[in-house]
Every structure is written in structure tokens, then in C-alpha cells.
Amino acid sequence: MAREEFPAFPFQPYAIQLQLMRAVYGALEKGGVAIVESPTGTGKTLSLICSVLQWLEDRGSDSSRGGDDKDSDEPEWMKEFSTKRDKPVDTKAKVVKKKCGDFFGTPDDSSPQRRQRDSHRKSKSLQAAVEDEDDEEFLLEDYSSDGGGITTMKRKPGGAYSDSSDSDEDEEGDEVEAVPLKIFFCSRTHSQLSQFIRELKRTSFSTSLKTVALGSRKTLCVNQDVLKLGSASRINDRCLDLQKKKKSSSQKVSTRNSPSFVSHHNFFQVDDQRMIKSKTSACPFLKKQRQRKQFKEAVVASQPMDIEDLVHLGQKLGSCPYYGSRNSLPMAQVVVLPYQSLLHAATRESLGINLKDSVVIFDEAHNLVDTVTNTYSSQLSTLQLRQVSSQLSEYLSRFRTRLAPANRRYIQTLLVLVQALLERLMSVGSREKEPGVQDVQTPAAITTINDFVFSLGIDNINLFKLCRYIKESNIVNKVSGYGDKYLSQQNELTPSSTAGFHPLAAFLVSLTTAQSDGRVLIVESSDGECMFKFLMLDAAKHFSEVVQQARTVILAGGTLQPVAELRDRLLFQVPDESLHFFSCGHIVPGESILPLAIAKGPSGKTFDFTYQSRSSPQMIEELGRLLINISVIVPEGIVVFFPSFEYESQVHKCWDKSGILSSILKKKNIFREPRNASAVEAVLQEYKTSITTGGGALLLSVVGGKMSEGINFSDGMGRCVVMVGLPYPSSRDPELLEKIKYIDELNNTKNRKESSSPPSQQRTGFTLQQCGHRGRDYYENLCIKAVNQSIGRAIRHAKDYAAILLLDGRYVTTGGPAAKLPEWIKEHLVVVRGGFGEAHRLLHRFFKHNHR
Structure with a gap:
């Protein structure tokens, strides 16, 4: 219809x-x-x-x-949202009492020495039992796997995390909708x-x-103690830690001289001046069902909320927006x-x-x-592997006698695997470097998955079963949780322990989910740190x-x-x-857009911004002279896009020495895109203020930076967009070369599922010059897509107008890069093969006609 x-x-x-x-x-x-x-x-x-x-x-x-899949990694409090426990879980006090037996009987009336000796013995035994119970939450549950690989978990009644801080609230579960x-x-x-x-x-x-927005933990978290960790990975890890384990809250009490035990609201106390501990939810925003229900009702009943609205609501109600929005998903x-x-x-x-x-x-x-x-794709560093190795070794040492045989075997297998990965990275990092090499990342090896596994000597390890064990046994949080506790006892301040385990798990999963379309790169940075990179092709x-x-x-x-x-x-x-x-096409009329492909600058020099020529002082000065000229003609704002931050810095430094910056400043204020994305908004605001106050401004930006995508330079913010050269990616990037090689070797679509070429026949030492038609097209398309995104920042509505200057001799060649520009630009494109005077006249006429 x-x-x-x-x-x-x-x-x-x-x-x-x-x-x-x-x-x-x-x-x-x-x-x-x-x-x-x-x-x-x-x-x-x-x-x-x-x-x-x-x-x-x-x-x-x-x-x-049909209903959505409810088998997820949600914390237990969300699963309990619609169910109630049939019987209470034994308190920690009861468990300790069971283990300690007759220590809670009638005191012996023997001699003072006997009573003192018994008191000391009972206190030590009780302390040992308490310490065992303290570590109980980190003990892996029994795991069994039959020969066919079918895995079952022997779980305790009530689930792995059956404790709830909401037992005092009597709420009905959500109705199934x-x-x-x-x-x-x-x-x-x-x-x-x-x-x-x-x-x-x-x-x-x-x-x-009904509308629901989902976001990352970093954007939705309202727990300031977690947010201050900064990076998304650390925030994710800490959030998972706070869900999967309970934090011990401690306070000191005064007790009688004799060992005693008091059970009251999950509290226990041992000996004089011992610690009273209670298990509560570590994150205060995951506690109350009533607030969670209010959050869910507010989300589905109100107008659509964006990320900022959800965060504000979560702060107001004291409830987690990240899990609150997820809980609202079924009704949306x-x-x-x-x-x-x-x-x-x-x-x-x-x-x-x-x-x-x-x-x-x-x-x-x-x-x-x-x-x-x-x-x-995924990556795994030497530091992360060392962290995991240390955690697994410490965990196995602590729980060896209490682990089920299958758990011991899998942990020992993980240790063997981690050691093999470490040895491979260490062998690369120990190589002597060539003098003068200063590349940020140097490719040490690129292999297929099969070659990589055989090179490690781990081809006898069933990675599929190992990955299933990691997923089903909850070993990441068990081992990492114990690692956090161990480090805290040693007074060592480190990032969350899961920061190393999650990348390892992701890397192993990557090795099992790809066949001929996966590659493993070993990359060495300038400081000697090595890492694995898995590349999905x-x-x-x-x-x-x-x-x-x-x-x-x-x-x-x-x-x-x-x-x-x-x-x-x-x-x-x-x-x-x-x-x-x-x-x-575009909604703007033809007279509101002026795209120019310009081959020569004001002094007649041909623009050549290839990597080999763009750094010459003559080319940088010619670019500066062009910007001085157009700063006089173009009203309000000019945005200039450079191929890289390094080149922008080089040009800015040369202009400062030659006096070109001073000449531009006589007409427009100059602003530069910061490398730090968090500082972009402040620079944009200053740029906008300079324009609105009537002075005009020139903004130096970078293709691929924050300002080349997602930022609108409408109206006076972008009366002219200047593209300096063609932003081709580095032809020496090993990841890019491997992608080009794979694309170039793709068979026709009928045989797509088969490997493009067996590993033994694949070329080594591949360079861009060796690629065929497919690979060359992909490389050129990467460049022109970046150009299209950058110049598309201007002209944002029907009444807007702007000029677009494409500076490079390659833009004026027949069948060159300009042939891949969007249709709405190509149909108005003016190719200026002669001197800059023609471009100057066109610009003057365009802005005289449009500027009001």
C-alpha cells in the first residue's frame, strides 16, 4: 500500500x-x-x-x-524484579555457625589456663572459618563438560547472586506485556x-x-565514584564488578572478652574489637526496586528522552539510568x-x-x-596478559584444594595459553630496533588464524570449549574479584582487575569466530610495548x-x-x-553553492599536496597567500580542512615564521581544532562568538577529526570550506594494507564463502603498488568519502549559502577524484585550470550576490 x-x-x-x-x-x-x-x-x-x-x-x-530474549547479563536485581524468593537464603552468620559447630556451646568450667587456651583455639578456628566464608563469593561453582562439549552448570538455589537489598520492599512483579x-x-x-x-x-x-534511548555506561552512569575512572573500559569493568560481587561494609564494635557470635540482619561479630561486616549492594543506584519502577514508568510515559534527560532522571530518582533504560526496552x-x-x-x-x-x-x-x-576486531597487550597471568596464579594457589577438577584443568589451560601469548610478544619486543626508526606502531608480523595458533604451539587446546567455559563459568568476575581483594590487602592501587581479563576473553572469541577473513597482527610501539591485534576483514x-x-x-x-x-x-x-x-539532490538553489576545483595559487604555482611535496616551504606559503586573498572576499567564517594534525601543525608553524598568520589576523581571528576531543566545544564557541560579533574567523580543522563529522557549520559558521589536498590514508598502515589485499583478492559473489586464497599462496611484503582494481578503488574511496564528509559540513538548510574550494591539481584532471564527488556538488562544480584570478572573480561575484 x-x-x-x-x-x-x-x-x-x-x-x-x-x-x-x-x-x-x-x-x-x-x-x-x-x-x-x-x-x-x-x-x-x-x-x-x-x-x-x-x-x-x-x-x-x-x-x-514474541517476547524478547531475557537471557542476558543483567544483574540479579533486575531478574528478581518480577519474582520473589520462595525461601530465605542462609545468613552469613548461619553458615559460619554450621562450620564452627560446638564453638557456640556452653563455656567450659575448667581451669583459667584451659579456658584461655580453648579461647585462643576457638578464636583462631573461628577466624579461619570466617576467612573461608569471606572468599566463598569468589569460588567458582562446579563445572562439568562431557565429551560432546555439552556444558552444564551446577548452580546453587536462588542463583549465583541471590542476596538482595530489597527484601524489605514488598512489590508486585511487572506484568508480562x-x-x-x-x-x-x-x-x-x-x-x-x-x-x-x-x-x-x-x-x-x-x-x-513509546521511545527508549540506550547508551553506554560511560554516558549514562550517575555514580560519581565510577565516573571518575575516566575511560569507558574502566567504567564498564567497575560497573560489572559492583554488580557481580558484594562490597563489605565495615565498622568496629566493642564486645565481651569471650568469643561470641551475634546474628542480626546479616551481621556477625568475632572477638574483641573485630570487624562487623554486612553485605549490601556496592552501587547505591542499584538498590531500590521502587525507584527502578518509577524510573521505568517515567521513561515510557513521558516524551522521548535523550541521554542527558535519562541521566537527569536517574539523578533525581536515585536510580541507575543505564539499567533503567534497558529495563524499559520491552515496552518500547x-x-x-x-x-x-x-x-x-x-x-x-x-x-x-x-x-x-x-x-x-x-x-x-x-x-x-x-x-x-x-x-x-580486538586487541590484547603485554601488560594485560601479565595482569591475567598474575591473577590466575594467585587464584589457583588460594583455591586449588576447593576447586572442582574441571575448573582446575581449565584454569591451568588458561595459564598455559597466557604464557604462550606472553612469550610470543616478549620475543618480538626483545628484537633489536633499527636506528632512526620512530614509527608509532611497527608491524612485527601478520598471520592467518591457523598460522598464529600453530606458531604458539597451542593447536592442541580446544579454543571453542575454552571460550564457552569463560562465558558460562563466570571466571572473569570470580578471579578478578578475588584479585581486587588481594591487591587491596596489599595496599596496591591498580585499575579494575577485569581490565585485563575482558580483552583476553574478547581476543579468544575473535579467534573462534573468523576463518579466512581474520588476521592477527603483532604490533610494536615506539616504547617497546607489544600487542596483538585481531583484524576482522x-x-x-x-x-x-x-x-x-x-x-x-x-x-x-x-x-x-x-x-x-x-x-x-x-x-x-x-x-x-x-x-x-x-x-x-540538495534543497538549496544552484546560485547558493559555488564549488571550485583550483589548480594554481595566487603566484601561479600549481597546488601539489601529495605526501612527497606538501611540506615544501613554497607549497605552504602558496596556500597561505590564497587564504589571505579569500579572507578579504569571504564574509564571516572560513573552515580549512587539512589531511592530518601533523601537517596542520607544520603549516601553522611555517606561517607564524613567515608572517602569513599576521596578515590573516588583520582580517579574521584564527582558531585551531584541538587534538583533545573534550576541548572541541570550547573552541567552537569561541569561533562562533568571533563571527557573531562581526569580526569574522578562520578555523583550521583536520579531516577525520571531531569537526569533520557531526558538526554543523551552518550560515556564518561556514561561508567557505577549503579542502587542502586529498586526505589519502597512510599507504604504510599494516591494517589498511591487509584490508586492501583481502578486498583485492575477493572472488565473485558466487564463491564469496570460500577463501580468496589459501594461506600458503598469500603474498608477503604486500604494498599498495601491487594491488589491483578492487583494492585501488577501495583506497581512493576512503579518501573521497572523507572529503565528502568534510565539505558537507556547510549548507545546512534551504536558505544557506557557501563556497567550497578544492585545492590540488588532481581535482582538475579528467576522470580524477572530482568524478566521485556527490551529484549535488558535481553538477555545479567549476574547474579552474588557469590562474587564481578566475577563482577570485567567481568568489567575489558569488558573495556579492548572496551576502545580505
Whole structure:
């Protein structure tokens, strides 16, 4: 059923917006994969919202399907949300009493010496029993695996973490509700997801449909003690630690001289001035069911909330926004989440995401292929391996006599594996370095998975069973939890112990999930530290899981060209009849855009910003002279994009010495993009203030930096965008070369599942000059995609206007890089092969016409 009108659109749509909505609606009716290309600034997000959610509403917002998978890594308090314990768990006091037996009988009336000796003996035995019980939470449960590899866990009644701090609250469990058909909207950054929420609030769907936003722990955590750890990995590890184990709260009490035992609300006390300990939830935001329920009700009942709204609500209610939003997921019809949360199969499972018959939208999909491969890649350092080795050794020493035989065997196997990995890295790190080599990362070896495993001498270890053991036994948190306790007793301050174990587990999983499409790199940094990097080469294999489960997958972006490469690397398994493509022009009129390909500078020198020539003083000075000239013509703001931070620094230093900076400063203030992403907002605000106060400004930015994607230089913020050269990635990057080699050797789609070439036949010492047509196209497309994203920062709405300057002789060659620019730029592109005077006249006329 086709639809012509979309009443939820908040204003009269432009013709291309209406065309886009009709195309998306039609693709949803047919199912399959839709590729939607709409230039930045054309209202793409709002058009997607109004078409997709109108389709959902037309189908009936009460459409439902089977329940989501509830087998996840949620903490026990969430699982207990809908159930009650049938019988109370023995308190710690009762367990200790059982172990200590007659120590709680009637005191002996023997001589004072006998009583003193017995008292000392009883105190020592009681202390030993208490210490054993203190470590009980770290002891692995019995694990058994039969010859067929079927694994079972012998769990205690009530689960591994049956303690609850909510026993004083008598709440009914949540009712089981029908799970509605879901729309998953994914984007790369939280700022882009927040933009989606803002656009959604402009429509009537904000009140008629239930929306939930999912984010990372780092963005949603409200526990300041955890947030201060800084890095996302440490925050994740600490959050898991606080869930999986209980923190001991201690206080001192005064007791009688004789050993005694008091049971009261899970407290116990031993001897004079001993510690009273109680087990409570370590994170205060995971305690109360009532607050969790209030959080869930607020999320589903209110207008759509972005990440900042969820954090504010969590702080107000004293409840965890990260798990609160996850708990709201089953009732949601619209789910907003980052790429990785949906692309990674294990993360989908842990979140309880079921894609069956759903609609999945990937916004800003131009980098989706690399995002998929990066999601399934991993790395493991020497430091992390040493940490794991130390933890496993200490754990085995402490619990050897209490572990089940299978647990001992698996831990010993892990130790053998870790030692083999360490020895390999140490052998690389001990090599003598060539004098004068200062590369940040030097590739020491690149191997296939089979070659890597055989080189370690661990081909007799069943990695599949080992990975299953790591997942099912909870060894990561058991061993790491004990490691944290051991280090705290030694007064050693270190990062969370899981910081080493999780990368090891991820690396081992990577070795078992890839065949011919996986590579292991051993990389050595300049400081001698070595690490393994697992590189996933085939994105299509993992993305096919999403395509097969979902009803419709929509890939949207400002420019997704070349579509042929996108299909070959991501969608080769999708039949032609299930693939739909839509592309539209820009909403701005032709007189509001002036793209110029400029070959020569003001003094007549040809612009050559190849890696070999761009650092010459003559080329840097010619670029400076051009910016001095256009600073006089262009009003308000100019944004200049350089290929790298290193080159930008080199140019800035040369301009400072030559006086070019002083000449530019006479017309415009100069700002520079900081390397630290957290400082970008402050620089942008200063840049904007300089423009709005009437002085004008020039911003030096970097392709691939924060300002080249996700930042809108609309109106006066970007009256002119200057692209310096062509930002090709380094041709010496070992990871990039391996990707190019793999792409270049891909067979046709019919034989795609077979290895492109057996390991023994693969070329060594591969260079960019050796690659064929496929590899060369991929390398060039990486460059032009970066150009398209950078120049697309300007012209954000129909009344905006800007000039785009492409500086390099290669832009003016027939069939060169300019042939791969977006259609809305190519149709207006003016190629200036002569002197700079022609470009100067065109710029002067353009801004005289448009500037009001």
C-alpha cells in the first residue's frame, strides 16, 4: 500500500522530502534493504522519522510479536524484579555457625589456663572459618563438560547472586506485556542520537509512541565514584564488578572478652574489637526496586528522552539510568541506540534485543562497513596478559584444594595459553630496533588464524570449549574479584582487575569466530610495548545476521557512493529484488553553492599536496597567500580542512615564521581544532562568538577529526570550506594494507564463502603498488568519502549559502577524484585550470550576490 501524504511532518515538506518519505514507505511495505541517499541539510532525519513511524502507525501500534530474549547479563536485581524468593537464603552468620559447630556451646568450667587456651583455639578456628566464608563469593561453582562439549552448570538455589537489598520492599512483579513491533534507530555518536530525539519531539509521534534511548555506561552512569575512572573500559569493568560481587561494609564494635557470635540482619561479630561486616549492594543506584519502577514508568510515559534527560532522571530518582533504560526496552516501539549496541551479536543478546520482523535504520551509514569490522576486531597487550597471568596464579594457589577438577584443568589451560601469548610478544619486543626508526606502531608480523595458533604451539587446546567455559563459568568476575581483594590487602592501587581479563576473553572469541577473513597482527610501539591485534576483514558475514532477522534495514546518509562497493562489501547476499535505492539532490538553489576545483595559487604555482611535496616551504606559503586573498572576499567564517594534525601543525608553524598568520589576523581571528576531543566545544564557541560579533574567523580543522563529522557549520559558521589536498590514508598502515589485499583478492559473489586464497599462496611484503582494481578503488574511496564528509559540513538548510574550494591539481584532471564527488556538488562544480584570478572573480561575484 502506497502513501502519498505524511501529516506528522511539522511543516510543508519540500518536494525532495516528500519523495524521500514515499520511497522509504514503499521500501518498508516490500521489506529487504533500502539505501537512502539525501545530502546533509535536506531534512533527512525528520523525513525518515515521519515516513517510518507513519508506516508503523498505519500497521497498528498494537502489533506485537514474541517476547524478547531475557537471557542476558543483567544483574540479579533486575531478574528478581518480577519474582520473589520462595525461601530465605542462609545468613552469613548461619553458615559460619554450621562450620564452627560446638564453638557456640556452653563455656567450659575448667581451669583459667584451659579456658584461655580453648579461647585462643576457638578464636583462631573461628577466624579461619570466617576467612573461608569471606572468599566463598569468589569460588567458582562446579563445572562439568562431557565429551560432546555439552556444558552444564551446577548452580546453587536462588542463583549465583541471590542476596538482595530489597527484601524489605514488598512489590508486585511487572506484568508480562506483549512486545510491540520495534523501530531501531542507530547512529555513530550520542550527539547524533540526541539530534534524532529532538527531531522526533517536533512530531506527533513523540506522544503516540513509546521511545527508549540506550547508551553506554560511560554516558549514562550517575555514580560519581565510577565516573571518575575516566575511560569507558574502566567504567564498564567497575560497573560489572559492583554488580557481580558484594562490597563489605565495615565498622568496629566493642564486645565481651569471650568469643561470641551475634546474628542480626546479616551481621556477625568475632572477638574483641573485630570487624562487623554486612553485605549490601556496592552501587547505591542499584538498590531500590521502587525507584527502578518509577524510573521505568517515567521513561515510557513521558516524551522521548535523550541521554542527558535519562541521566537527569536517574539523578533525581536515585536510580541507575543505564539499567533503567534497558529495563524499559520491552515496552518500547522506538529504540534509539549506538551502532555497536546493535551490530555486535553478543551485545544484542546481553541487552535482550530481538530483531525478528523489526525495522532497523542506520543513519550516517557511509562508514558502516568499517564500523562492522572494527566492532568484531580486538586487541590484547603485554601488560594485560601479565595482569591475567598474575591473577590466575594467585587464584589457583588460594583455591586449588576447593576447586572442582574441571575448573582446575581449565584454569591451568588458561595459564598455559597466557604464557604462550606472553612469550610470543616478549620475543618480538626483545628484537633489536633499527636506528632512526620512530614509527608509532611497527608491524612485527601478520598471520592467518591457523598460522598464529600453530606458531604458539597451542593447536592442541580446544579454543571453542575454552571460550564457552569463560562465558558460562563466570571466571572473569570470580578471579578478578578475588584479585581486587588481594591487591587491596596489599595496599596496591591498580585499575579494575577485569581490565585485563575482558580483552583476553574478547581476543579468544575473535579467534573462534573468523576463518579466512581474520588476521592477527603483532604490533610494536615506539616504547617497546607489544600487542596483538585481531583484524576482522569481512563485514558482510556479520551484517547478514541483522539483514536476515529484520523485516527491513535502511541505510541512510548524505552520500553513500559508490553504492557498488557498499553492496559488494556489505550486501552481496541480498538479491536484486530485495534491494531498493533512492537518491535526491540538495534543497538549496544552484546560485547558493559555488564549488571550485583550483589548480594554481595566487603566484601561479600549481597546488601539489601529495605526501612527497606538501611540506615544501613554497607549497605552504602558496596556500597561505590564497587564504589571505579569500579572507578579504569571504564574509564571516572560513573552515580549512587539512589531511592530518601533523601537517596542520607544520603549516601553522611555517606561517607564524613567515608572517602569513599576521596578515590573516588583520582580517579574521584564527582558531585551531584541538587534538583533545573534550576541548572541541570550547573552541567552537569561541569561533562562533568571533563571527557573531562581526569580526569574522578562520578555523583550521583536520579531516577525520571531531569537526569533520557531526558538526554543523551552518550560515556564518561556514561561508567557505577549503579542502587542502586529498586526505589519502597512510599507504604504510599494516591494517589498511591487509584490508586492501583481502578486498583485492575477493572472488565473485558466487564463491564469496570460500577463501580468496589459501594461506600458503598469500603474498608477503604486500604494498599498495601491487594491488589491483578492487583494492585501488577501495583506497581512493576512503579518501573521497572523507572529503565528502568534510565539505558537507556547510549548507545546512534551504536558505544557506557557501563556497567550497578544492585545492590540488588532481581535482582538475579528467576522470580524477572530482568524478566521485556527490551529484549535488558535481553538477555545479567549476574547474579552474588557469590562474587564481578566475577563482577570485567567481568568489567575489558569488558573495556579492548572496551576502545580505
